[in-house]
Amino acid sequence: MVPFKIRNIEINPPMILSPMAGVTDYTFRRLIKRRGGVGLVVSEFISVEGLTRNNPKSKRQMRFDEAERPYAVQIFGGQPGRMAMGAEMAEEIGADILDVNCGCPAPKVVKNGGGSGLLRDLPRLETILKEIKKSISIPLTLKVRTGFTDATINVVEVAKMAEQCGVEHIQVHGRTRDQGYKGLANWDLIRQVKQAVSVPVSGNGDIVSIESGMQRWREAGTDGVLIGRGAMQNPWIFRQFADVLAGREPYQPDLEEKKSVLLEFFEMCLEEMPEIVALGKMKQLAGQFTKGLPGGAQFRQTLYHSHSVQEILGNITTYFGSISTGQMFGDGVVEAEADRDLEMTSCEAPVIPGIIRSAMRA
Numbered sequence: 001m002v003p004f005k006i007r008n009i010e011i012n013p014p015m016i017l018s019p020m021a022g023v024t025d026y027t028f029r030r031l032i033k034r035r036g037g038v039g040l041v042v043s044e045f046i047s048v049e050g051l052t053r054n055n056p057k058s059k060r061q062m063r064f065d066e067a068e069r070p071y072a073v074q075i076f077g078g079q080p081g082r083m084a085m086g087a088e089m090a091e092e093i094g095a096d097i098l099d100v101n102c103g104c105p106a107p108k109v110v111k112n113g114g115g116s117g118l119l120r121d122l123p124r125l126e127t128i129l130k131e132i133k134k135s136i137s138i139p140l141t142l143k144v145r146t147g148f149t150d151a152t153i154n155v156v157e158v159a160k161m162a163e164q165c166g167v168e169h170i171q172v173h174g175r176t177r178d179q180g181y182k183g184l185a186n187w188d189l190i191r192q193v194k195q196a197v198s199v200p201v202s203g204n205g206d207i208v209s210i211e212s213g214m215q216r217w218r219e220a221g222t223d224g225v226l227i228g229r230g231a232m233q234n235p236w237i238f239r240q241f242a243d244v245l246a247g248r249e250p251y252q253p254d255l256e257e258k259k260s261v262l263l264e265f266f267e268m269c270l271e272e273m274p275e276i277v278a279l280g281k282m283k284q285l286a287g288q289f290t291k292g293l294p295g296g297a298q299f300r301q302t303l304y305h306s307h308s309v310q311e312i313l314g315n316i317t318t319y320f321g322s323i324s325t326g327q328m329f330g331d332g333v334v335e336a337e338a339d340r341d342l343e344m345t346s347c348e349a350p351v352i353p354g355i356i357r358s359a360m361r362a
């Protein structure tokens, strides 16, 4: 578990913030990067259909800050020509790495041949990778699922083919397309990929705690790991892994720091986006962030029903004030029921109670 290189780009520490549409935007990536321990950040997946047709949203999604480097842009699509053009645009804006999405399970992405749809059309995937290689000089990487269905697991074959096409880093989410986000990621298949190719391989799926994460990582023997949902629940998770890798005790933020990271995020959102979108983003992060905290379910319900900046700030202050003095926050809301709102199981922007979906997509 040492730093590794994607061509000449050092991934140090060898941990990656996994791309999440509707989540890992410019604001969230910087929030996580500032906590430390992240070796690589990746954009949300960006449609090449949008990019190559000058859709302003797609172009905006590529934006990054110098402090984020190394920075990868992830693109998705099913048309080789458009994928190559999209890749070229990512290189032009200064991305360090170009990543191809071969894992998104969303029907509208798969229907157009992109995302995990590429897992059942390897000739098309091969053409896409070769066309992209011809059009860019930055390293090309691939993020894949293990197969389309349980009966058609082909990730080892895909990885070998990708390596032949010049892909320089393979990231495996250990679930099939049909699995969606159900069940557990299969880290044994990730291990098999690592053994089958000589380019660096990173594993992904269900890393939410240091102990079990380290065990999976060790057993699979991968060069790196990607963490997605775990970073929303615990923005310090990368720093904690980095501590353990360096032989230190993992950093433990206190309640005051947890509160201030939420406020920092809110402030960053308000600088970047319209208030209604910032409120939605805040509810999204706070919802994940307070999982497992005392009274978290009640707090989330209160937050979901907050409609202004003042209300949100007031509720955050009350909540953290009450838990720091050992009181319960609110009453009467069953944790399991509220938790249904927390399912983050899509590569499309998740629906958050009380938020207009179109505003989230703005």
Ligand SMILES: Cc1cc2nc3c(=O)[nH]c(=O)nc-3n(C[C@H](O)[C@H](O)[C@H](O)COP(=O)(O)O)c2cc1C
Pocket (backbone or CB within 6 Å): 018, 019, 020, 021, 022, 023, 044, 045, 074, 101, 102, 103, 104, 143, 173, 204, 205, 206, 207, 226, 227, 228, 229, 230, 344, 345, 346, 347, 348, 350
């Ligand atoms: C809300 C959400 C959005 C996602 N969007 C993307 C995406 O844009 N590109 C991608 O490659 N994977 C996407 N994923 C998958 C994650 O990158 C990751 O592979 C998956 O969540 C498993 O890792 P985890 O258990 O650490 O979250 C998304 C996942 C979630 C929950």
